[in-house]
Amino acid sequence: MAVETRNILNRVYIVAFIILMMVLAIGIKLTNIQWVEGEYYRKLAKERTVKNFVIPANRGNVYSSDGSLLATSIPEYTIRFDALAPSKENFDKHVKSLSDSLGEFLGRSSSAILNDFRKARANKNRYFLVAKKLSYTQYMTIKGFPLFNLGGYKGGIIVEQKTVREHPIGKIAKRTIGYERFDEKGRLLPVGIEGAFSRYLNGTDGRILKQKIAKGQWKPIHDNNEIEPRDGYDIVSTIDVYVQDIAHHALLKQLEYYEADHGCVVVMETKTGAVRAISNLGRDDDGSYYETVNYAVGESHEPGSTFKLVDLIALLDDKKIDTSEVFDSKGGDIVYRGRHVRDSKKGGYGKISLARGFELSSNTVLVQAVYDHYKTNPKQFVDRINNMGLNKPLGLPFKGEGIPRIPQPGQNGWSGISLPWMAFGYGVSMTPLQTLTLYNAVANNGEMVKPVFVQEVKEWNKTIKKFDKEVINPKICSDATIKKVKAVLENVVKRGTGNKLYSKDFSMAGKTGTVQVDYHKGDSNMYYASSFVGYFPADKPKYSCIVVVHRPNASAGYYGADVAGPVFKRIAQKVFTDVPSTNEVKDLKRKFKNQESNYLTYNEKLNKKPAVIPNLKGMPGMDAVALLENLGMKVKAIGIGKVKKQSILPGQPILKNNTIILELS
Numbered sequence: 001m002a003v004e005t006r007n008i009l010n011r012v013y014i015v016a017f018i019i020l021m022m023v024l025a026i027g028i029k030l031t032n033i034q035w036v037e038g039e040y041y042r043k044l045a046k047e048r049t050v051k052n053f054v055i056p057a058n059r060g061n062v063y064s065s066d067g068s069l070l071a072t073s074i075p076e077y078t079i080r081f082d083a084l085a086p087s088k089e090n091f092d093k094h095v096k097s098l099s100d101s102l103g104e105f106l107g108r109s110s111s112a113i114l115n116d117f118r119k120a121r122a123n124k125n126r127y128f129l130v131a132k133k134l135s136y137t138q139y140m141t142i143k144g145f146p147l148f149n150l151g152g153y154k155g156g157i158i159v160e161q162k163t164v165r166e167h168p169i170g171k172i173a174k175r176t177i178g179y180e181r182f183d184e185k186g187r188l189l190p191v192g193i194e195g196a197f198s199r200y201l202n203g204t205d206g207r208i209l210k211q212k213i214a215k216g217q218w219k220p221i222h223d224n225n226e227i228e229p230r231d232g233y234d235i236v237s238t239i240d241v242y243v244q245d246i247a248h249h250a251l252l253k254q255l256e257y258y259e260a261d262h263g264c265v266v267v268m269e270t271k272t273g274a275v276r277a278i279s280n281l282g283r284d285d286d287g288s289y290y291e292t293v294n295y296a297v298g299e300s301h302e303p304g305s306t307f308k309l310v311d312l313i314a315l316l317d318d319k320k321i322d323t324s325e326v327f328d329s330k331g332g333d334i335v336y337r338g339r340h341v342r343d344s345k346k347g348g349y350g351k352i353s354l355a356r357g358f359e360l361s362s363n364t365v366l367v368q369a370v371y372d373h374y375k376t377n378p379k380q381f382v383d384r385i386n387n388m389g390l391n392k393p394l395g396l397p398f399k400g401e402g403i404p405r406i407p408q409p410g411q412n413g414w415s416g417i418s419l420p421w422m423a424f425g426y427g428v429s430m431t432p433l434q435t436l437t438l439y440n441a442v443a444n445n446g447e448m449v450k451p452v453f454v455q456e457v458k459e460w461n462k463t464i465k466k467f468d469k470e471v472i473n474p475k476i477c478s479d480a481t482i483k484k485v486k487a488v489l490e491n492v493v494k495r496g497t498g499n500k501l502y503s504k505d506f507s508m509a510g511k512t513g514t515v516q517v518d519y520h521k522g523d524s525n526m527y528y529a530s531s532f533v534g535y536f537p538a539d540k541p542k543y544s545c546i547v548v549v550h551r552p553n554a555s556a557g558y559y560g561a562d563v564a565g566p567v568f569k570r571i572a573q574k575v576f577t578d579v580p581s582t583n584e585v586k587d588l589k590r591k592f593k594n595q596e597s598n599y600l601t602y603n604e605k606l607n608k609k610p611a612v613i614p615n616l617k618g619m620p621g622m623d624a625v626a627l628l629e630n631l632g633m634k635v636k637a638i639g640i641g642k643v644k645k646q647s648i649l650p651g652q653p654i655l656k657n658n659t660i661i662l663e664l665s
Contacts (some may be wrong), residue, residue, distance in 0.1 A: 048545055051209075054207065058231040060202075060231065060232030060234045061073075061235070062194065063237065065237065065238050066240055066242070069168045070173075071167055071177055071178070074164060076134065078129070078131070078135055078160040079142055080107050080146075081117070081156050081158065083156060084121075084124055085155070086155060090147065090150060095117050098147045099377040101147065112141065119658050139360045142160070161496040178196075197454060199234050200464070201235060205227075232397075233286060233646065234457070236458060240424070244279070246575060247278075248265075248268050251279050255281055255283070260552040263281055263295070264292070264432055266296050270443045270542055272442070272452065273469060273470070280294050280295045295432065297398055297433055300403060300427055301472070303531070304426070305512060306511050306520070308510060310356060311366050311370050313384070313505035313515070315373060316485070317384070318387050320374075321353050321354060321373065323488060327369060330403060332346060342363065348362070358488050371423065382408060388438070389448060390406060393624055394434060394450055395450065396433075396451065397531065401431070407422065417511060432533075432546050437451060441513075446474075446475045446482050447474055448474075449472065449587070452470070455467055490538045501569045503569075506572070507539055508536035509536070510534015514559050527550070528558035530548070530562070531549070533547070537577060613660070614663065615650035621639075625637055632657055633654065633657070634657060635660055635662060638661065639664035639665065641665040643663070645663040647660055
């Protein structure tokens with residue numbers, strides 16, 4: 001018995017010792033938590049119950065020069081459904097009404113939607129997609145539907161909101177205005193104006209401190225934000241929506257007709273360098289065209305004959321020769337170091353002046369002129385190009401501007417054929433915008449200005465920063481040279497390769513260009529690039545413009561005058577005639593034979609007051625309607641133009657308030 005008692009006491013002591021050790025361990029741990037690791041645990045507790053939430057800043061808008069909205073941020077909503085949140089009673093009571101409402105709203109079968117909801121409930125789906133890409137108005141409408149109007153906990157509605165960038169005018173100039181894209185690592189990379197001016201558009205996010213009060217619920221600790229968000233500034237671009245629309249559709253029409261691979265057009269204000277329109281269209285696999293690559297800014301290639309303007313400026317300003325000097329085109333084929341330089345016209349042009357050679361875009365004449373006068377000192381010719389600034393990028397705010405290539409004597413890449421090849425636009429490389437900048441300088445009396453895409457940064461009505469005209473080269477050549485070059489450029493349209501563009505009512509000046517492009521840089525996969533660059537009106541230039549079309553269907557045509565020229569003409573004439581500031585009414589008293597004849601015919605029929613329906617065939621629709629209404633009849637006209645058919649035949653009696661239908665051509 002004593003032994004048994006002793007064993008029991010030993011067990012009690014052991015248990016008491018264990019309990020004591022546990023109490024000591026707990027005490028030590030509590031002391032450690034309170035004093036040694038106290039700061040860490042207090043911080044951890046605070047992080048789990050108190051949290052800084054980001055208040056996103058609103059991204060600024062992008063506007064056109066005339067105040068039209070080009071890019072803005074709007075909320076976009078996604079609605080999902082937690083199928084386990086509603087009680088069985090609420091789900092069974094409202095799911096049919098919810099399905100009917102969604103079916104009508106989304107244009108789907110309500111029975112199919114009801115089946116989806118019941119399947120989501122059976123599968124315990126807590127994240128079932130209902131609708132996405134909803135506007136705020138659409139979201140509020142769905143939020144008010146049966147079941148969903150009970151809220152998140154009782155109705156199971158889950159609302160996700162994100163901000164998306166919208167372009168109110170559509171995809172026109174989208175590549176230049178910019179958009180957001182992601183690189184291969186998932187990083188956001190805005191392009192165009194959106195990317196170049198992100199530091200102004202982004203704004204600064206705010207912060208607000210909140211405390212957790214329940215599962216998934218947080219409330220602000222203070223009335224004021226820790227950091228107030230600052231919305232992004234607005235960007236006012238130089239784009240003119242009206243001019244942009246003209247340029248975009250003129251280019252698109254020509255690309256579709258020639259089934260071209262891609263093309264671009266830029267319209268620039270001569271004095272300021274403000275880019276009023278820029279369109280870059282590439283062809284998709286289905287044959288449609290869309291903005292994808294900024295060809296005007298980034299695609300550097302051999303310009304071909306448009307580079308001959310450099311030849312003319314250099315020869316005249318270096319006083320090598322005058323425009324009247326005569327050259328023999330030598331049958332349209334000359335050879336340098338075993339390489340042929342040929343004219344597009346078989347047999348050449350005979351003996352013609354330098355000016356006429358430029359007007360007809362004779363390769364043999366321009367190459368002879370440059371080679372004969374610079375072969376002993378090619379550096380003088382290249383220095384002329386460098387001094388004009390054509391060997392450097394324009395320094396545009398966008399990433400990816402193409403690098404011009406101008407071979408330099410004595411450096412790698414220079415050879416015995418470099419000089420003659422440069423003379424007709426081969427062996428050199430420029431982007432369309434760099435070429436346009438040169439021609440714009442001629443139109444601007446020698447002052448070369450940098451193309452500008454943004455005119456100011458604004459915060460509401462307050463201007464934060466203005467972007468004024470930036471001069472690249474105050475004088476690319478003498479006034480005498482400019483005067484002669486302008487005359488020759490105008491003659492290109494009047495009687496040269498661009499003669500199809502000539503209009504006696506509207507003056508234009510410029511240069512055609514047709515070049516073979518080596519697509520893969522070294523293989524035989526060559527194609528044509530057609531271009532036209534110039535300015536209008538020729539006497540008082542207001543705008544300069546370049547059009548480049550790559551890989552047109554050669555069977556339909558590929559010369560610059562045929563492919564790119566009509567786009568230039570369409571833009572120039574429509575901008576000049578339709579913009580209010582250039583409208584001018586002339587010859588108000590002038591009479592037109594057709595109008596006078598129609599007027600007399602109408603009066604003759606009206607004054608006779610016929611008792612029967614007259615023969616209206618061939619009569620202008622507006623006159624026919626007026627005549628019949630004066631006779632007391634009701635008229636319904638279908639179509640526009642002249643009357644080709646009338647529902648009541650001539651000679652029938654006139655009945656007051658009777659309706660006659662006119663089909664117009």
